[in-house]
């Protein structure tokens with residue numbers, strides 16, 4: 001009988017099918033498709049001497065993305081969605097660039113006000129909030145509030161008298177967004193209209209309408225449908241109630257550069273601007289954007305180490321690759337394999353399908369199993385994996401002590 005190790009070795013060499021080979025080609029990540037090679041070389045040099053896992057975030061890239069956004073949406077005010085990455089270095093950079101901030105909690109508010117941002121540059125964008133938090137925001141000078149429910153609106157009227165409110169709409173498009181946000185937030189058009197009327201009755205200023213078409217929204221048409229709904233509300237309130245709304249908050253949803261490619265930002269901007277002009281002509285209301293992912297994601301590279309490579313049976317045609325970063329240490333957006341990060345390694349050559357999992361003692365800690373990444377056969381324990389486009393929704397999601405692992409570190413350079 002053969003010793004088990006010999007059987008094992010023979011099956012590692014099993015040839016992948018032609019189809020699998022073809023599919024795995026699309027997993028090969030070329031640096032230049034994601035980064036200015038000079039920036040990536042700086043990131044790698046910085047990373048080389050540090051113990052994994054961590055994210056290196058390059059401020060220069062956020063700065064460039066901010067300029068791109070402003071250039072392509074010159075008529076819009078940018079409210080950075082702090083939740084995407086609340087690092088003070090990012091907040092300070094955006095403060096200095098003149099950005100405003102979409103704030104979700106009193107903690108985020110303290111942070112941003114502590115950096116010298118004035119309250120008129122902040123909105124309370126979370127529709128789910130306690131009375132005492134509304135009171136806190138109001139006491140700190142915030143006058144712009146989101147809502148999508150009567151009870152919340154009444155709380156705002158009581159705790160933040162006279163404030164400006166915008167009502168969040170339910171939107172379609174969750175099947176074309178990689179990280180959908182509807183269902184939980186927003187209300188139907190007729191309810192939004194009634195809430196704006198109620199806002200006026202309660203002594204608030206019915207200021208506008210917001211929507212979020214879903215994060216990493218790949219169908220630009222989702223904005224068209226949402227803007228049409230907003231226009232109907234504007235018109236109805238003007239003609240039937242003499243309420244002139246002043247603002248549309250178009251949320252986030254703008255793309256980052258992951259494995260599944262999207263149109264570029266100028267294409268999004270051109271189309272969305274066209275939809276706005278179609279509906280509002282020259283009578284364009286104030287426009288707010290709340291980007292998170294599109295500003296930060298590409299600026300981050302998560303550096304991890306391969307902890308174990310194994311197979312579940314001696315005949316298995318794919319490997320399991322375990323890394324020192326996982327679902328609970330920053331990669332929660334791999335839930336349902338929703339976000340497919342480009343994974344780069346210095347190794348090259350023949351590839352084999354690999355399940356990729358994290359280091360914790362939880363069997364849910366598997367990032368990719370349906371989509372088996374083609375990783376080089378030559379990959380070894382101790383090698384580094386570079387997860388591109390991990391500057392958004394990673395460090396801010398990381399558990400603080402699951403299995404004793406510390407939260408995901410972040411270094412800011414550039």
Ligand SMILES: Cc1ncc(COP(=O)(O)O)c(C=O)c1O
Nearest residue numbers: 081215216252253290291292293
């Ligand atoms: C109210 C609101 N605005 C903006 C954003 C940011 O969206 P994105 O990261 O797609 O730009 C979010 C994301 O959760 C949000 O909830």
